[in-house]
Amino acid sequence: MNEPLVTLQGLTLAFGPQTVLRNLDWRVARGQVIGLLGRNGAGKTSLLEALLGLRLPQAGEALLFGEPARSPSDDVRARIGYVPQQAELFEDLSAPQLLDYFASFYPRWNGAKVQQLLARWEIPLTQRIGSLSGGQQQRLSIIRALAHEPELLILDEPVAALDPLARRDFLRELVEQVLERATTVVFSTHILADLERVAAEVAFLKDGRIALQAPLDELLEQTRCLPPGATVAGLQPLGEARFGLWRSASAQWPPQAEPVSLDQLFEALA
Amino acid sequence: MDSAIRFNIHTGSAEPIYRQLIEQLRRRVAAGQWKPGQTLPSVRELAAELAVNPMTVSKAYSLLEAEGLLERRRGLAMVIAGQHAAADRAELLLPALRTAARQAGELGVSQARAIALFKQCLKEDSDE
Numbered sequence A: 001m002n003e004p005l006v007t008l009q010g011l012t013l014a015f016g017p018q019t020v021l022r023n024l025d026w027r028v029a030r031g032q033v034i035g036l037l038g039r040n041g042a043g044k045t046s047l048l049e050a051l052l053g054l055r056l057p058q059a060g061e062a063l064l065f066g067e068p069a070r071s072p073s074d075d076v077r078a079r080i081g082y083v084p085q086q087a088e089l090f091e092d093l094s095a096p097q098l099l100d101y102f103a104s105f106y107p108r109w110n111g112a113k114v115q116q117l118l119a120r121w122e123i124p125l126t127q128r129i130g131s132l133s134g135g136q137q138q139r140l141s142i143i144r145a146l147a148h149e150p151e152l153l154i155l156d157e158p159v160a161a162l163d164p165l166a167r168r169d170f171l172r173e174l175v176e177q178v179l180e181r182a183t184t185v186v187f188s189t190h191i192l193a194d195l196e197r198v199a200a201e202v203a204f205l206k207d208g209r210i211a212l213q214a215p216l217d218e219l220l221e222q223t224r225c226l227p228p229g230a231t232v233a234g235l236q237p238l239g240e241a242r243f244g245l246w247r248s249a250s251a252q253w254p255p256q257a258e259p260v261s262l263d264q265l266f267e268a269l270a
Numbered sequence B: 001m002d003s004a005i006r007f008n009i010h011t012g013s014a015e016p017i018y019r020q021l022i023e024q025l026r027r028r029v030a031a032g033q034w035k036p037g038q039t040l041p042s043v044r045e046l047a048a049e050l051a052v053n054p055m056t057v058s059k060a061y062s063l064l065e066a067e068g069l070l071e072r073r074r075g076l077a078m079v080i081a082g083q084h085a086a087a088d089r090a091e092l093l094l095p096a097l098r099t100a101a102r103q104a105g106e107l108g109v110s111q112a113r114a115i116a117l118f119k120q121c122l123k124e125d126s127d128e
Helices: A044-051 A074-078 A095-103 A111-120 A134-146 A164-181 A192-198 A216-222 A262-269 B017-030 B043-050 B054-067 B086-091 B094-107 B111-127
Strands: A006-015 A018-028 A033-037 A059-064 A080-083 A152-156 A184-188 A201-206 A209-215 A223-225 A245-247 B070-072 B078-080
Touching (some): A018 A059, A033 A044, A044 A059, A044 A152, A095 A111, A095 A134, A134 A152, A184 A192, A201 A216, A216 A223, A216 A262, A216 B017, A245 A262, B017 B054, B054 B078, B094 B111
Parallel strands (some): A080 A152, A152 A184
Antiparallel strands (some): A201 A209
């Protein structure tokens, strides 16, 4: 029961000459809410696609609920919700037609929740999807991913097209999911404020690997910024040395040590 | 009339959100704005209102309960606890004192001199 929902082992993924993921290992345990951070082009989308089996790696293995991700069974498919960065929706259907179509694939479908979210997020019901705004399409994609009550939610920049109020409302819905079903969530975002609210864990993708993963609270509490040149006996700098970040649960910090924000962690680690 | 219990959080701060909740409650209770017996919003309500991970809210509540600032009532509701030891209140000074201690170090002020100045501040305050 405690096996990880996602297991990536020695994953290497390249596009032509460009290697995006290098011998990457990663596990996502049940109930975790993980924010995936990395610079533009770090390979976050590739990583999420590879863990879903949508991209085949040159080397290594991706398992979802213990099964090979490249050929998931219907049962595994039904337990996963995915919001891609670019919503790929059938443009000529209306929102209700699209959702009816998807409902037929899943053993479970929360129609009441779908109706409620369509109304709350003001999705036009009669227009064709192709004529909806980017934000409306993204919200529709989120509704589609939540409707079958997945155990694992993979969200790739889910709020990029949303205004601040819509973002907040989306986060509330995510919090609901976590409360009601202990949903496991992996989401990538550039909006650190959102990540700070919702993610319990943060994972930094850098140079094709997960450079660091830790509970966000701990990371904030255990990291200090020291002036250039200062060192702490027995410690290595956290991330790039020029940012002067150091992490320890027990160090006696010198008086100049300052607490750090998530922005500073991102600078040094991503 | 008691003031309603409302929390605010700031993202982008070096202080984790659960800490912000704890410190806010401590300050409001110490200032007498939130009174013993007042009921806190449930974990679910507060998590939804602030759009934060529910585990963050339960972590803050459990730590406050362990400290004796909150009590769990029959059922699940958390209420602000009765008496607080004077020691708890004195500890509220620690953040300000730590900042002062750091600045004393930066300025090269001796410990004895810093303590003398603090005593003087205390005296001025009680004379007013």
